[in-house]
Amino acid sequence: MSEDNVKPEDQQASMTTHTEAAPATDTPATAEDPDKAAKVKTAEEARAARAAARAAKAAEEAGGEDAPPKEPSPNQPKLDRLVAIIREHIGEGTVQEAFINERDRHLPVIVVDKAHWSEVAKLLRDHTELKLHYLRNVTGVDYETYLEVDYFLINLSEKQDYCVKVRTDREEAQMPSATPIWPAANWNEREIYDLLGVTFTDHPDMTRIMMPDDWVGHPLRKDYESIDPEV
Amino acid sequence: MIRTEELLLNVGPQHPSTHGVFRIVVKIDGEVITEATPVMGYLHRGTEKLAENLNYTQIIPYTDRMDYVSAMTNNYVICHAVETAMQLEVPERAEFLRLIVMELQRIASHLVWWGTYLLDIGAMSPFLFAFKDREKIIDFFNEISGARLTYNYMRVGGVKWDAPEGWLDRVREFIPYMRKQLDVYATLVSGNEIFMSRIKGIGQYDAQTAIKYGLSGANLRCAGVKWDLRKDQPYSLYERFDFDVAVGTNGDCYDRYLVRVEEMHQSLRILEQALEQIPAEGEIMGKVPRVIRPPEGEVYVRIESPRGEIGCHLISKGKAEPYRLKFRRPSFVNLQILPKLLVGETMTNMVTILGSIDIVVGEVDA
Numbered sequence: 200m201s202e203d204n205v206k207p208e209d210q211q212a213s214m215t216t217h218t219e220a221a222p223a224t225d226t227p228a229t230a231e232d233p234d235k236a237a238k239v240k241t242a243e244e245a246r247a248a249r250a251a252a253r254a255a256k257a258a259e260e261a262g263g264e265d266a267p268p269k270e271p272s273p274n275q276p277k278l279d280r281l282v283a284i285i286r287e288h289i290g291e292g293t294v295q296e297a298f299i300n301e302r303d304r305h306l307p308v309i310v311v312d313k314a315h316w317s318e319v320a321k322l323l324r325d326h327t328e329l330k331l332h333y334l335r336n337v338t339g340v341d342y343e344t345y346l347e348v349d350y351f352l353i354n355l356s357e358k359q360d361y362c363v364k365v366r367t368d369r370e371e372a373q374m375p376s377a378t379p380i381w382p383a384a385n386w387n388e389r390e391i392y393d394l395l396g397v398t399f400t401d402h403p404d405m406t407r408i409m410m411p412d413d414w415v416g417h418p419l420r421k422d423y424e425s426i427d428p429e430v
Numbered sequence: 431m432i433r434t435e436e437l438l439l440n441v442g443p444q445h446p447s448t449h450g451v452f453r454i455v456v457k458i459d460g461e462v463i464t465e466a467t468p469v470m471g472y473l474h475r476g477t478e479k480l481a482e483n484l485n486y487t488q489i490i491p492y493t494d495r496m497d498y499v500s501a502m503t504n505n506y507v508i509c510h511a512v513e514t515a516m517q518l519e520v521p522e523r524a525e526f527l528r529l530i531v532m533e534l535q536r537i538a539s540h541l542v543w544w545g546t547y548l549l550d551i552g553a554m555s556p557f558l559f560a561f562k563d564r565e566k567i568i569d570f571f572n573e574i575s576g577a578r579l580t581y582n583y584m585r586v587g588g589v590k591w592d593a594p595e596g597w598l599d600r601v602r603e604f605i606p607y608m609r610k611q612l613d614v615y616a617t618l619v620s621g622n623e624i625f626m627s628r629i630k631g632i633g634q635y636d637a638q639t640a641i642k643y644g645l646s647g648a649n650l651r652c653a654g655v656k657w658d659l660r661k662d663q664p665y666s667l668y669e670r671f672d673f674d675v676a677v678g679t680n681g682d683c684y685d686r687y688l689v690r691v692e693e694m695h696q697s698l699r700i701l702e703q704a705l706e707q708i709p710a711e712g713e714i715m716g717k718v719p720r721v722i723r724p725p726e727g728e729v730y731v732r733i734e735s736p737r738g739e740i741g742c743h744l745i746s747k748g749k750a751e752p753y754r755l756k757f758r759r760p761s762f763v764n765l766q767i768l769p770k771l772l773v774g775e776t777m778t779n780m781v782t783i784l785g786s787i788d789i790v791v792g793e794v795d796a
Contacts, residue, residue: 300727300728300729302514302515302517302725302727302728302729303514303728303729303730303731304514306730332641332642333641333644334644335644335646335732335739335741335758336730336732336741336743336756336758338730338743338754338756339756340745340753340754340756341754349743351730351741351743355641355655355657358662358663362730381642381644382642382643382644382766383642383643383644383763383766384644385766386762386763386765386766387763394478394479407471408470408471409470409471409474409795409796410471410474411471418476418479419478419479419754
């Protein structure tokens with residue numbers, strides 16, 4: 200196994216060679232034709248491997264669900280405080296969702312209503328307890344039913360990360376820009392506009408950045424089809 | 431009084447000082463820049479889009495081609511993202527090998543910067559010194575991975591090849607040699623009066639501005655912000671090593687120069703300790719499923735590349751291909767401050783300032 204592990208990219212090989220999840224003994228030796236028998240065996244093995252993967256995943260997920268009641272995340276108080284601050288200053292319905300992403304070093308994540316995003320951004324930057332001055336990354340994602348922009352923020356002196364997500368409709372993809380708050384968002388938002396078609400209002404220069412100005416469509420959208428099949 | 435006409439000047443995309451295909455349109459009044467607009471995308475290959483149709487091992491060579499001056503750190507960030515998402519353990523020897531190649535890469539990358547930066551300013555010979563010594567590191571990489579620039583060396587769960595016989599000893603011998611060379615560099619350039627007058631006080635910004643613009647790496651530290659992900663949000667094995675974070679005070683080109691030179695010294699220190707502690711033998715691949723399928727969910731990992739914070743935001747739907755893969759490219763983010771720095775500077779200083787930000791256009795455009 201260890202020798203095979205050196206080449207995980209050999210997926211083709213993985214379909215035909217023996218795997219741990221499917222021992223050869225499971226295969227019923229019924230077919231007379233050796234070729235057919237081999238094929239049946241391979242298919243059986245592949246099925247068993249998939250089943251094992253599914254079982255492993257299910258077990259893992261079950262474990263993930265079990266974990267929170269046992270031991271709340273060390274960052275739970277930070278998340279609660281963040282939500283409380285936003286509720287207090289801006290309003291009840293502003294935070295649509297709040298959870299801890301345990302897989303990502305217990306990152307506190309909130310989903311903010313896009314109508315209040317500008318105010319929330321300003322609060323996150325200026326509030327004396329938060330002081331999230333540093334915007335480290337902005338990602339745009341197409342979830343097929345809606346578009347999402349993730350802002351990753353950090354307070355450099357306390358080294359506490361947060362992730363703020365803002366969701367928008369796919370058809371009229373529009374949300375307030377964070378560039379007036381963090382100039383670092385400028386090109387990132389332009390890139391998201393270019394590749395995903397989210398228009399950021401109040402952005403100083405909402406133009407394409409990677410693709411040519413006359414490009415049609417937004418390539419990172421899941422339903423994107425190139426106008427020119429040659430490209 | 432002499433009245434000069436405003437002139438629109440196009441620098442690039444093919445211009446030696448832009449280090450690749452990067453274009454900047456400047457409006458100049460005589461010698462003074464009044465407005466600068468960077469234009470990019472000439473090297474955009476759609477890495478993030480391509481990645482959505484590739485499995486994770488197939489994506490690794492694409493990362494080599496983003497920041498091609500520092501491919502090892504790019505290899506690491508994608509592997510690290512998948513490992514974090516799947517909670518995989520990497521064998522100790524593999525992790526040491528990764529760390530050693532990453533630190534060697536940091537030196538090699540800074541040497542490229544050092545040589546070409548001085549070339550930009552007008553000094554030819556430092557370039558030859560830097561490339562001669564960088565070649566030694568490239569030879570090490572060639573031995574361990576079979577490639578000089580695009581290594582494709584790391585894998586999810588470990589590395590592709592173990593160090594060849596005698597490789598670690600040769601790297602060990604390289605450290606004192608490189609230390610001596612860095613001293614030679616210092617006498618050659620660091621105190622040179624012409625050089626100092628060219629870069630001191632040029633392209634200056636304060637810590638607040640640096641943070642506002644999301645700068646990272648030497649561009650952030652030169653302004654006095656002590657922020658190095660190897661220390662502040664440790665990954666890999668960096669917690670085990672004793673090293674200092676190089677910090678500047680003035681936030682000008684000269685401090686960025688000093689920070690990068692000091693980082694080479696610190697990398698040598700890390701290398702020395704890593705070569706001391708590396709297990710003599712052991713596995714180089716962890717237990718990785720045959721088909722890599724990170725569970726549904728997302729992670730954002732970030733590491734300190736020679737150019738700053740390189741991040742990888744991986745969103746998985748439990749398939750063999752990522753649902754969305756976003757790379758936070760330090761060159762791209764660092765470059766945003768350029769238009770602000772250029773206003774009021776002369777054309778000669780444009781080259782000095784652009785060089786001091788240290789961009790790789792493959793990474794800017796991805």
